[in-house]
Amino acid sequence: MIDFYYAPTPNGWKVAIMLEETGLDYRLMLMRLSEGDQFTPEFLAISPNAKMPAIVDHAPGSGWGDEPVSVFESGAILLYLADKTGQFAPPPGDLSARKALMEWLFWQVGNQGPMGGQLSHFRNYAPEDQRAYGLNRYLGEYDRNLGVLENRLERREYILGDYSIADMLAFPWAFIAKPLGASLAEFPRVADWRARIKERPAVQRAIDLEKSGQNRGQHRADNNRVLFNQSAASLRPGKKRDGV
Ligand SMILES: N[C@@H](CCC(=O)N[C@@H](CS)C(=O)NCC(=O)O)C(=O)O
The missing domain is CATH 1.20.1050.10 (Glutathione S-transferase Yfyf (Class Pi); Chain A, domain 2)
Structure with a gap:
């Protein structure tokens, strides 16, 4: 089972497409970016850049140990899933x-x-x-x-x-x-x-996955401090989620 940290945006769709194309079993972990889910300590441990998409693979398979594997950054995730399934990428030997x-x-x-x-x-x-x-x-x-x-x-x-x-x-x-x-x-x-x-x-x-309209124009740079007023301070533990 793969936990898929997702919000309906183009970067989220990339991973959704690969998961749907390969038919891998996944559980959707829907993120509320405008409310700061990306800055929780639990999510930062998976995705230190405080952005989705990210995955946690609970059954990584051969070549990996018994522990779950987390991957952040869409390019790295798709490469990981391609290597895991042997689909949609040339083999490493080519x-x-x-x-x-x-x-x-x-x-x-x-x-x-x-x-x-x-x-x-x-x-x-x-x-x-x-x-x-x-x-x-x-x-x-x-x-x-x-x-x-x-x-x-x-x-x-x-x-x-x-x-x-x-x-x-x-x-x-x-x-x-x-x-x-x-x-x-x-x-x-x-x-x-x-x-x-x-x-x-x-x-x-993939495109239809949890179409909630989130992050599609209802915010402005001056009315959502979480999304549009970030700095290194946003990553500090205990930082209030409203970004203030
Ligand atoms: N380079 C990253 C970009 C990911 C990214 O920008 N994600 C955005 C949504 S499309 C995000 O999580 N934004 C939350 C924020 O900026 O606080 C990737 O390709 O995975």
């Missing part, structure tokens, strides 16, 4: 394919994901009078990363050729292009790739 997987995994978690996250912040949450510079900067970066993906998909159906965790990581941030104020009109290969992935039943189940 050096060239594995190198390509690492490149696109790190590209997603270091580029497309964070740029999309910052774009979402400035578009959905930043105070009106402080929005313009950040919005412009991150819309440009988000668009640039769509261009990177468009180039990669030339003569390929999926990022590595076959459908893999690289696609599961990148899809959620392309899925929400429109609500982020971006368009796929100039990226026809990305649009087709997005449509191919979207129609997979496992992906649909």
Whole structure:
């Protein structure tokens, strides 16, 4: 059984997609990010960066001891689950394919994901009078990363050729292009790739998982101190959960 620490956001969907694709048995641990669940000592022991997604695998299997294994960071989680199941990633012995997987995994978690996250912040949450510079900067970066993906998909159906965790990581941030104020009109290969992935039943189940509307625009940077007023002090034990 895998405990899956989740909130319905693009980074949460990545792991939900992999769990649904592989059919692994999991228990949903729904997180209330705006209320500070990510700063509890119990969760910080699993995810020291105070962010979901994270997992705890209670039956890690061969190569591991008897203790549960926790994993944080979406890229690390998908790689762990791919290695656990032998699905959706080239095997460790295929050096060239594995190198390509690492490149696109790190590209997603270091580029497309964070740029999309910052774009979402400035578009959905930043105070009106402080929005313009950040919005412009991150819309440009988000668009640039769509261009990177468009180039990669030339003569390929999926990022590595076959459908893999690289696609599961990148899809959620392309899925929400429109609500982020971006368009796929100039990226026809990305649009087709997005449509191919979207129609997979496992992906649909993942996107529909606990759709609560949480963190989707009802907060503003000036009305939720937990989400938008963080510093190293937020990590201190005993810190009040309202962030004050
Ligand atoms: N690099 C991380 C990003 C995870 C992330 O940003 N999670 C957000 C939700 S999408 C979160 O937990 N936010 C809570 C907070 O910022 O306090 C990953 O890929 O797993």
